[in-house]
Amino acid sequence: MSGPYVEVRFKRGRQQWYANPAGIPVEVGDRVIVRADRGEDMGRVVHTGDRPVLPPGEEENLFETVRAAREEDEKVLLRNRAREEEAREVCVSRIEARKLEMKLVDVETQFDGNKITFYFTAEKRIDFRELVKDLASTFKTRIELRQIGVRDEAKRLDGCGPCGRRLCCSGFLRGFSPVTLRMARDQHLALSPNKISGVCGRLMCCLAYERDQYIRVLS
DSSP: OOOSSHHHHHHHHGGEEOOOTTTTOTTTTEEEEETTEEEEEEEEEEEEEESOOOOOTGGGGOOOEEEEEHHHHHHHHHHHHHHHHHHHHHHHHHHTTTTTTEEEEEEEOOOOOEEEEEEEOOOOOOOOHHHHHHHHHOOOSEEEEEEOHHHHHHHOOOOTTTTBBBBBHHHHHHOOOOOOOHHHHTTTTOOOHHHHTTSSSOGGGGGGGHHHHHHHHOO
């Protein structure tokens, strides 16, 4: 039996906590339908519990779990994935046509089709209002363009790190903590960018994992 809260993972590792006041019986690994912004979304349960991992007071603002997913919902999910591929092609072509200095990273369609989110990276602020109009007129739904950083890009695209294992940000990290060169120095590591940088081009998150132990041993 699940607890009054469930944490749900969506496409590309996006995770969020939801209330489960009706006590809908779901377990880790089950797909569920949850309330979303102006509609419903679908994801997979990764945690259940009596209390979400959130700052105090934010539990009151959580969306609710609607129901366990059914077999026909999987077919909707497959159609959404196909729609995302179409949306990606259209968006890339419009970016090129409008000569916008931005890179499309990923596309995510809300389960009920009421919203399509386009994730992109850019070196500077982009005026994408006309692009939004292009996409809205094509797909006849709400369009959201969300700018993300290079670490978030790596998290969404997934892959393997220099260690040969899956990227930590895609596998288990809930958020990004500051990582500094001091952490590499404390472990007597070579400060070559090729040695201490991840696939995102930033300092590897794992530099922070054993820092305290190295400080105790080397001091």
